[in-house]
Amino acid sequence: MRPDEGSGFRPVGTAKWRVAVGVLVLAGLALFGAALIPLYYHNYQLQRFVENATQRVENQTKSDDLLREWVVDKAVSLGLPVRANDVHIHRSAAGLRIELRYAVRVDLPGYTVLLHFSPGAGRD
Secondary structure: OOOOOOOOOOOOOOOHHHHHHHHHHHHHHHHHHHHHHHHHHHHHHHHHHHHHHHHHHOOOOOOHHHHHHHHHHHHHHOOOOOOHHHEEEEEEOOEEEEEEOEEEEEEEOOEEEEEEEOOEEEOO
8 A cells, every 4th residue: 555545644745936946035044144254353353452452451551542542443344334432442440451343234135234233351
């Protein structure tokens, strides 16, 4: 006896339109990922730079303006839209803290998203 005889089992084919919709959804996700992943990776690189800069200069007397310039230059080299007023430097008895707050606008076909990032490092 064949599997489809008597048991009520019948092989079901997938409609071509469902396959096409599935491919379109996957292509959309790939496009979305291709646009966003580099931004998150560059933010990660900037975060690591800020952590290293904070550790390097914590016991030194570098000016806040020089630190701010380093961070902005690194962000610009990574293609991130960080301005000097986006970099906040706090000094306390516990140490140095550098914080950034910036946003990146991503225009996708039919959709625009504003990604907010806030990397930072140090001690308060």
